[in-house]
Amino acid sequence: MDVFHAMKGRQSIRKFSREPVPREKILRMVEAATWAPSAGNAQNARFLVVEEAALLARMKGIVDDLLSRITGKTVPPDKINYHNLFAEAPVAVCVVGKPYESATDRHLREKDPERHRVRRYQVNAGLQSAASSITQFLLAAHSLGYGTCWMTGPLVAKPELESALSIRPPEELLAIIALGIPDSSPPPKPSRKPPEEITEFR
Numbered sequence: 203m204d205v206f207h208a209m210k211g212r213q214s215i216r217k218f219s220r221e222p223v224p225r226e227k228i229l230r231m232v233e234a235a236t237w238a239p240s241a242g243n244a245q246n247a248r249f250l251v252v253e254e255a256a257l258l259a260r261m262k263g264i265v266d267d268l269l270s271r272i273t274g275k276t277v278p279p280d281k282i283n284y285h286n287l288f289a290e291a292p293v294a295v296c297v298v299g300k301p302y303e304s305a306t307d308r309h310l311r312e313k314d315p316e317r318h319r320v321r322r323y324q325v326n327a328g329l330q331s332a333a334s335s336i337t338q339f340l341l342a343a344h345s346l347g348y349g350t351c352w353m354t355g356p357l358v359a360k361p362e363l364e365s366a367l368s369i370r371p372p373e374e375l376l377a378i379i380a381l382g383i384p385d386s387s388p389p390p391k392p393s394r395k396p397p398e399e400i401t402e403f404r
């Protein structure tokens with residue numbers, strides 16, 4: 203599939219059929235992700251693929267409990283929303299990343315801690331690298347006929363999910379990709395800004 207065709211055809215899918223996703227297809231998507239650029243070619247993201255219905259339900263419970271706690275409103279067990287829809291997909295791909303630190307960053311840590319902090323938490327090359335691999339995963343999934351939804355909503359319960367998934371520092375959970383065959387025709391794709399509006403030449 204032509205890259206522009208894939209980019210324009212992909213859209214977030216929030217309803218899936220129950221059909222399982224073969225592991226070899228998932229590995230093809232991960233292969234696409236490995237070809238993404240990463241700072242220092244650190245390839246600092248990995249993919250924890252949750253297929254077990256019981257674990258998906260447990261993750262949903264964790265997210266719903268947290269949301270109920272912070273909003274003061276109970277999330278009914280059958281309610282699917284922006285934060286928990288991954289649990290309705292046959293597969294939830296958890297993106298796990300490690301912070302990236304270059305040799306320059308290590309110098310900065312000692313010589314200029316404030317600049318180090320900005321690079322670590324605002325520039326965040328590790329997070330940018332993981333995001334590029336997620337994008338390629340999504341495009342590969344689309345070209346193979348699968349739908350995805352890139353999700354950070356569930357990460358309101360980041361520490362609790364990390365504990366349930368045994369993700370330990372320095373690794374952390376960065377996103378969840380809901381993955382499966384799209385259930386029905388999705389709503390129209392959200393529009394995009396014209397390139398001229400967001401481009402400035404100097």
Ligand SMILES: Cc1cc2nc3c(=O)[nH]c(=O)nc-3n(C[C@H](O)[C@H](O)[C@H](O)COP(=O)(O)O)c2cc1C
Nearest residue numbers: 212213214216284285351352353354355356391392
């Ligand atoms: C970093 C990131 C986090 C997102 N988190 C969620 C989420 O938690 N739940 C959700 O339903 N969609 C989530 N989305 C999907 C966006 O809502 C979606 O990409 C956007 O509205 C554009 O629509 P499109 O993907 O169909 O082109 C997220 C997207 C990104 C890039």
